[in-house]
Amino acid sequence: MAKTSLLKRQAEVYLRIAHRQLGMAEALLEKGFYEGAIFHCYHAFESACSAGVANRGQRVPLRHRAKFNKFRRLYPDLPFSAEFAALLAELYPKRERSLYADIEYGKIADPALEYSRQDAEETLARTQDMVGQIESLLRGHH
Amino acid sequence: MKRDKWADFKRIIGDGDFESALCAVDEALASLQKKYGPALVSVMLFGSLARKSRTYNDIDLLLVTEESLGSTHQVTKELSQEIFGHLFWEHGELFSFLVYSKAQFEGLRGYLPLFDEVERDGVLLYGQDLFAETSG
Numbered sequence: 106m107a108k109t110s111l112l113k114r115q116a117e118v119y120l121r122i123a124h125r126q127l128g129m130a131e132a133l134l135e136k137g138f139y140e141g142a143i144f145h146c147y148h149a150f151e152s153a154c155s156a157g158v159a160n161r162g163q164r165v166p167l168r169h170r171a172k173f174n175k176f177r178r179l180y181p182d183l184p185f186s187a188e189f190a191a192l193l194a195e196l197y198p199k200r201e202r203s204l205y206a207d208i209e210y211g212k213i214a215d216p217a218l219e220y221s222r223q224d225a226e227e228t229l230a231r232t233q234d235m236v237g238q239i240e241s242l243l244r245g246h247h
Numbered sequence: 248m249k250r251d252k253w254a255d256f257k258r259i260i261g262d263g264d265f266e267s268a269l270c271a272v273d274e275a276l277a278s279l280q281k282k283y284g285p286a287l288v289s290v291m292l293f294g295s296l297a298r299k300s301r302t303y304n305d306i307d308l309l310l311v312t313e314e315s316l317g318s319t320h321q322v323t324k325e326l327s328q329e330i331f332g333h334l335f336w337e338h339g340e341l342f343s344f345l346v347y348s349k350a351q352f353e354g355l356r357g358y359l360p361l362f363d364e365v366e367r368d369g370v371l372l373y374g375q376d377l378f379a380e381t382s383g
Contacts (some may be wrong), residue, residue: 170304174339189334195324197305198343202319224320 112159117242119156123149123236130229139225142205146232147200150192153239160243185238192235193242199228253292253372264301271340272306276372278330279310286313287347289374295366305341309365311377315348322346351375 126149133141149210154176155165161179173193183189202219220228251259253276257269272292279287281352287310294307323344331342347355356362366378 118325168304170339170341173335173341177339187332190336191328194327194335194342197341198323198327199320201343202323215372217283220320 109162112162112164115165116156116160119152119159120240120243123152123240126152127229127233127236130225130232134222134225134229139220139222139223142225143196143199143220143228144203146228147196148170149232150196153236157239169223180242183242185235188231188238189235192231196228197199213241251370256292256297256370260299262335265299267338268296268303268306271334271338271342272372273339274334275306275308275330275342280373282329283312287311287374288313289377290372291365291369292372293361293369294343297368297370305343308342308344308370308372309373310344310346311352312348313345315351316346318345326357334378349377357367 115193126145128143130145133139133145150171151169154172157176157181158165158172163175163179167176177183180186199220253272260269272370276290279290289309289311291309292307293309294305295303296306326344333341334340345361362378369378
């Protein structure tokens with residue numbers, strides 16, 4: 106199979122992974138695991154970026170920073186670049202905070218208490234929208 | 248131990264591999280000063296970039312303000328939308344940041360391992376070196 110065709114198929118699989126990650130986020134949100142929902146939002150976003158890179162016939166970098174940068178370079182005129190960059194800048198530190206019990210503000214930051222249902226719902230809605238926009242872009246609907 | 252200040256750090260590290268990171272930090276500093284004004288007490292760079300590692304993943308900042316700025320969720324969202332998102336798109340650099348009020352910082356010194364790292368490797372970007380002021 107030609108390399109380009111293989112990478113196009115990889116892009117489709119990454120889009121499916123992005124949607125499954127969103128599904129996991131939804132399921133965790135419903136169960137009250139808000140930090141888990143946010144964790145999976147980050148990975149849905151990351152998988153959609155992987156799809157974007159593979160869709161352009163490029164190898165997907167393993168390291169996240171390199172992956173996001175490759176996406177940025179491949180889509181310099183992204184019509185929703187401001188929303189994309191703001192969501193990434195927000196999800197990136199939030200993912201870490203969903204995993205670790207750092208000490209701050211004079212108390213231990215318990216990931217279980219870090220995010221409210223409203224925070225998780227809002228983050229999920231914005232991530233769903235972003236994954237949808239990236240998918241539309243890859244399917245040529247933008 | 249003499250702490251690197253930002254201008255010295257930039258001179259030592261040069262451009263090359265770190266050019267985009269240095270530009271992103273300069274812009275972040277200008278934006279933070281504009282946003283918070285005199286309420287911004289100190290900004291320090293720490294983590295792998297402060298240790299001059301060419302394989303740094305993100306840019307870690309410690310911000311100390313006069314008063315608490317609110318919940319971490321609020322601050323993260325606000326700074327991402329107003330400052331750090333734009334810097335990613337412009338320079339390809341991701342930021343992680345911690346924000347404390349001066350009182351919170353003083354209260355946590357001595358038992359937060361992360362502060363030991365900042366004290367050891369941190370680069371003073373702006374304002375007061377709170378570690379120098381409170382040590383000894």
